[in-house]
Amino acid sequence: xxxxxxxxxxxxxxxxxxxxxxxxxxxxxxxxxxxxxxxxxxxxxxxxxxxxxxxxxxxxxxxxxxxxxxxxxxxxxxxxxxxxxxxxxxxxxxxxxxxxxxxxxxxxxxxxxxxxxxxxxxxxxxxxxxxxxxxxxxxxxxxxxxxxxxxxxxxxxxxxxxxxxxxxxxxxxxxxxxxxxxxxxxxxxxxxxxxxxxxxxxxxxxxxxxxxxxxxxxxxx
Numbered sequence: 001x002x003x004x005x006x007x008x009x010x011x012x013x014x015x016x017x018x019x020x021x022x023x024x025x026x027x028x029x030x031x032x033x034x035x036x037x038x039x040x041x042x043x044x045x046x047x048x049x050x051x052x053x054x055x056x057x058x059x060x061x062x063x064x065x066x067x068x069x070x071x072x073x074x075x076x077x078x079x080x081x082x083x084x085x086x087x088x089x090x091x092x093x094x095x096x097x098x099x100x101x102x103x104x105x106x107x108x109x110x111x112x113x114x115x116x117x118x119x120x121x122x123x124x125x126x127x128x129x130x131x132x133x134x135x136x137x138x139x140x141x142x143x144x145x146x147x148x149x150x151x152x153x154x155x156x157x158x159x160x161x162x163x164x165x166x167x168x169x170x171x172x173x174x175x176x177x178x179x180x181x182x183x184x185x186x187x188x189x190x191x192x193x194x195x196x197x198x199x200x201x202x203x204x205x206x207x208x209x210x211x212x213x214x215x216x217x218x219x220x221x
Contacts, residue, residue, distance in 0.1 A: 027159040027160065027199070028159055028198060028199050028201060028202035028206060029159055029196055029197065029198050029199070029202060029206075029210055030156060030157045030158065030159045030196070030197050031156075031195070031196055032155050032156035032157075032186075032193075032194040032195055032196060032197060033155060033156065033157070036155045036193050036194060038151060039191065039192025039193055040056040040059070040064065040148065040151065040152075040188050040192045040194075041055075041056055041057035041059075041060060041192045042056075042151075043056050043147055043148040043151060044056060044148075045099075045135045045136070045138075045146060045148060046135060046136035046138070047135060047136060048112055048115065048116070048133075048134050048135055048136055049112060049113075049136070050112050050136040054135065056148065056192075057192075059095055059188075059192075060190075060192065061093070061190045062093050062094070062095045062190060063089075063092070063093050063094045063095070063187065063188070063189060063190060063211070063214075063215070064094075064095050064096075064097060064187070064188040065085075065094060065095070065096045065097065065185055065186070065187050065188075065207075065211070066097055066099065066148075066149075066152060066185065066186040066187075066188065067082060067096065067097065067098050067099065067183060067184070067185050068098075068099050068100075068101045068140045068149075068179055068182060068183065068184055069098040069099065069100055069101070069108075069134070069182065069183060070100065070101060070102070070104065070105075070107040070108040070182040070183075071100070071107065071108055071110070071115060071118040071119055071122070071123055072107040072108070072109070072118070072122075072123060073104070073105065073107040073182045073183070075181075075182050075183045075200060076119075076123045076124060076182075077124065078183050078204055079119060079124050079128065079130060080124055080128060081204035081205075082096050082098070082130070082132060082204060083096075083130055083131045083132065084204075085204055085207070085208055085211075086131055086132045087131060088208070089208070089211065089212070089215075092215050092218075093190065093215075093218075094211065094215075095132070095133075096132035096133075097132065097133055097134075097135065098130065098132060098133065098134040098135070099134075099135050099138065099140065099146070099149075100112075100115055100134060100135070100136075100137040100138075101137065101138065101139065101140050101182070102137060102170075103139055103140065103141055103142070103169060103170050103171050104169060104181050104182050105182075106170070107182060108137060108182075111137075112136055112137055115134065115137070116129070116130075116134070139171065140179045141169075141171040141174075141175075141178045141179055142171025142172055142173070143171070143172065143173075145171075149179070151194075152186045152188075152194055152197075153175075153177040153178065153179065154177055155186075155193075155194040156177075156186060156194050156196070156197035157177070157197070158176070158177055158178070158180070158197065158199075159197065159198065159199040159202075160180060160199055162180070163175075163176060163178065163180070180199070180200060181200040182200060183200045184197070184198065184199065184200045185197070185198040185202070185207055186198075187210075187211060187214070190218075195214065196210060196214070198210075
């Protein structure tokens with residue numbers, strides 16, 4: 001991992017630290033709107049090989065966690081934590097889905113076929129293989145954003161009021177509901193409707209605690 005990439009990845013963390021110090025603390029999570037129209041079952045995406053279409057309706061009845069991921073980021077340490085999250089909560093119907101994106105500090109620069117080897121041998125490395133499904137690399141913001149992320153973003157307010165417009169992001173136009181950085185998360189309920197949205201700054205342990213509290217209403221815990 002180059003020094004330039006390390007600096008890029010620290011940018012949002014340093015910004016958030018500044019905001020927390022000199023302004024009101026940033027929120028980690030927001031509940032989604034109550035009047036969401038439509039479900040994730042209306043959408044599809046491409047498999048990691050970029051060839052096969054995957055319908056989200058196959059996840060009907062599941063609790064689905066959408067995460068925009070990147071291989072060469074300081075937050076890539078969340079990959080093993082997300083695998084552990086899926087392992088721990090899979091018995092309760094949770095499915096984790098990863099969407100590689102290169103729009104934040106250009107930290108997912110490789111082709112689709114390079115993503116799994118990069119995770120296995122570079123970051124996190126050590127032979128790591130995610131136990132959750134990854135899809136084809138694509139945009140989550142801007143003119144070419146994947147439609148599923150358009151739906152998710154407009155279903156949930158962002159936890160942060162700060163919208164970055166610096167050189168480390170690469171999309172236009174910039175909108176208030178945009179994803180701010182790698183490893184933001186959206187939880188979708190078993191009816192296909194978005195429930196919660198987390199900032200990239202929220203630790204996976206916090207996300208897990210929030211999900212477990214949410215699952216109690218289904219009497220599955």
